[in-house]
Amino acid sequence: MTRHKIIFGDCRAMKELEDESIHLMVTSPPYFNAPFDYKGVFASYGDYLALIRDFAGETHRVLAPGRIAVVNTDDMLVEGEKYPIVADTTLIFREAGFRYRDKIVWRKPEGYIRISRRSGVILQNPYPMYFYPDNIQETILIFQKGRYVYPKTRDPESHLDIREFQENKWYLTVWDMTNVLPNAKNGNVAYPAAFPNELPYRIIKLFSHKGEWVLDPFLGSGTTSRVAMQLGRNSVGYELQKELRPIIEQKLQVGQGSLFDEAVIEFIERDIIVREAKKSYRTKRQRV
Ligand SMILES: C[S@@+](CC[C@H](N)C(=O)[O-])C[C@H]1O[C@@H](n2cnc3c(N)ncnc32)[C@H](O)[C@@H]1O
Secondary structure: OEEEEEEEOOOOOOOOOOOOOEEEEEEOOOOOOOOOOOOOOOOOHHHHHHHHHHHHHHHHHHEEEEEEEEEEEOOEEEOOEEEOHHHHHHHHHHHOOOEEEEEEEEEOOOOOOOOOOOOHHHHHOOOOOOOOOOOOEEEEEEEEOOOOOOOOOOOHHHOOOHHHHHHOOOOOOEEEOOOOOOOOEOOOOEOOOOOOOHHHHHHHHHHOOOOOEEEEOOOOOOHHHHHHHHOOOEEEEEEOOHHHHHHHHHHOOOOOOOOOEEEEEEEEEOOEEEEEEEEEEOOOOOOO
16 A cells, blocks of 8 residues: 655655655746746845755755755746756755656657747758757756665565666657647646656656655646556645645545556645545556
């Protein structure tokens, strides 16, 4: 049985979590003032970096020694100006005490362009200085809290599927993964900024054992909790918007039949447990 806590509250203070109680953090912070989804949400870039700084500090506090923090983010173009979010996030995590371990580029299918087709400018003006490439990537930053002490005995249940690892080229620093289109329905769930299941799926398998605790401080539609549940891990997610609860419930299939493994899901509104739902979930080793 796995446990899942969905906490509606600000992840800048994860006061429900004890020091060193989490085994893996994987998340996608809000996009800095992204056109459409996050337009004008942050008063300044400094405000945005303050959020990243607070969440990095809290992540460092709650993560067990040696464990991994993964941040899916990317530089952001806002009104013609590119903000160096990847570089700044890396610096902030290092300042918070993490080791910078790796950077993966997530390459999306070529047909996918989230913001605009800037590259058309040069077709209209085929001369130097009109080059504006279209962005089809995001970045996956991997940080570590000190060094991991490898256990003497290995957990056979957390054994990786090496064929899957090889065939899908997890061993490269470029991962080809299909994105979730904004407003596309992902398991009947429409939400603008979800990452694909495949992202937490790879990270959770690579950096946690069955039965451990996975944290997503910016839970959104609940993708990380859903995948953690499918992979036999416990999860904690923070989310500011209470309105997302029906979307999270749908993603976690709360109240939808009982098939194999039981999971306990708690919805918590800062200090008040608003509901505890027992559900069951298919644990068949299917790709999610
Ligand atoms: C990019 S989305 C995450 C999407 C998620 N990975 C998914 O697959 O659905 C970022 C989320 O962070 C939430 N958020 C923003 N600031 C927050 C904060 N201080 N504490 C908790 N959640 C926050 C937003 O409401 C938004 O739903």
